[in-house]
Amino acid sequence: xxxxxxxxxxxxxxxxxxxxxxxxxxxxxxxxxxxxxxxxxxxxxxxxxxxxxxxxxxxxxxxxxxxxxxxxxxxxxxxxxxxxxxxxxxxxxxxxxxxxxxxxxxxxxxxxxxxxxxx
Amino acid sequence: xxxxxxxxxxxxxxxxxxxxxxxxxxxxxxxxxxxxxxxxxxxxxxxxxxxxxxxxxxxxxxxxxxxxxxxxxxxxxxxxxxxxxxxxxxxxxxxxxxxxxxxxxxxxxxxxxxx
Numbered sequence: 001x002x003x004x005x006x007x008x009x010x011x012x013x014x015x016x017x018x019x020x021x022x023x024x025x026x027x028x029x030x031x032x033x034x035x036x037x038x039x040x041x042x043x044x045x046x047x048x049x050x051x052x053x054x055x056x057x058x059x060x061x062x063x064x065x066x067x068x069x070x071x072x073x074x075x076x077x078x079x080x081x082x083x084x085x086x087x088x089x090x091x092x093x094x095x096x097x098x099x100x101x102x103x104x105x106x107x108x109x110x111x112x113x114x115x116x117x118x119x
Numbered sequence: 120x121x122x123x124x125x126x127x128x129x130x131x132x133x134x135x136x137x138x139x140x141x142x143x144x145x146x147x148x149x150x151x152x153x154x155x156x157x158x159x160x161x162x163x164x165x166x167x168x169x170x171x172x173x174x175x176x177x178x179x180x181x182x183x184x185x186x187x188x189x190x191x192x193x194x195x196x197x198x199x200x201x202x203x204x205x206x207x208x209x210x211x212x213x214x215x216x217x218x219x220x221x222x223x224x225x226x227x228x229x230x231x232x233x234x
Contacts, residue, residue, distance in 0.1 A: 033220050045210060045225035052220060091162070095220075106152070106175070107223060109162040 002027045004094050006110035013082055014118050021077040021113045023092030029053075033095040034068065034075045035107065040088040048090075051075065082117045089114045121145070123226035125211050131232045137199040140229045143192055144213030152223060153186055153196050154210040162210075168194065169217045180205075201233045 003026040013019045025034065036048040049059065051068050059066045063080045079086050093107040124143040132138055144151050153165040166176040171188045179186070183202070188194040198205055208230050212223040 035222065037225075043208065043230070044227045045212075047222050047224060050220070050222050106164045106167060111161050 002029075002032075002094055002108050004092050004108055004110035006090075006092055006113050008113045009111070010114045010116070012116045012118065015084060016081050017117075018078060018080050019082050019115065019117075021079075021090050021092075021115065023075045023077065023110060025073050025075065025092070025094045027073075027094060035093040035095070036066070036075075036077050037091045037093065038088045039091065039112070045091070048077075079115075082115075084117050084119055087115060087117045123211055123213050123224055125209075125226035125229050127229060128227060129230045129232075131234065132201055133234050134202055135200045136233075137197065138201045138205075138231060138233075140196040140209050140211075140231070142194045142196070142211030142226060144194070144211070145224060146192070148213035148215050148224075149191070150214040150217050150221075150223075151188060151194050152212040152214070153194070154212065154225075156208045156210060156228070157206075165196070165209075174217075198231075201231075203233045206231055206233050 005024045007022055011019060032053045034051045038046045038048055049066055056068050056070055065078045067076045075092060089112040091112045092110045095107055123145055126141045130138060149170050151168045154162050155165055156162050163178055165178045166186045167174045168188045171191060184198055186196045208228045210225050210228045212225045214221045214223045
């Protein structure tokens with residue numbers, strides 16, 4: 001069964017510190033997609049990034065960067081020089097092709113990591 | 120462009136009452152998902168529609184839950200009768216197509232409290 005593990009339940013840092021959120025996944029599919037979402041205190045789920053299993057190139061977007069390593073089944077997320085506005089729950093998710101009619105797809109979410117950035 | 124729209128944003132009701140949650144997907148999106156989020160179980164997929172047709176409702180907790188998508192721009196999730204354990208945040212998400220590489224975009228959620 002496909003599974004996403006975010007071992008860090010809560011992380012607390014001081015502003016300007018770098019922080020890495022870990023994500024480890026399990027799948028038997030050779031083609032799959034990984035996602036990160038942010039859920040700020042206001043509650044909405046905001047899409048951050050999508051990565052397919054054939055693209056192991058790291059990605060950087062401003063202060064955010066992602067490290068995808070198939071060898072360790074990990075897709076870690078680093079925030080550089082964290083800010084108070086980064087405080088949120090971050091979810092890692094894996095797309096799964098459901099073995100049902102039509103081969104439909106669903107997202108399997110990790111439990112999330114709550115990040116608190118203190119001033 | 121408008122994102123996924125959900126209503127109401129908050130709902131407080133008494134046990135036994137019927138609750139209807141509403142969702143308007145992003146225009147042009149063909150796939151729609153209903154999720155439930157609780158502290159204990161995290162984010163759970165309840166049901167998934169493609170082109171207005173329910174594809175998989177295996178996540179629907181029990182017969183008290185039903186979902187419909189009468190047209191491409193509207194879906195409802197109904198709980199009848201509601202119970203305190205149904206208290207959760209319910210999210211609707213839409214996706215351009217059923218392709219696995221497409222991103223799901225979430226609505227703001229409906230916070231449901233059943234007393």
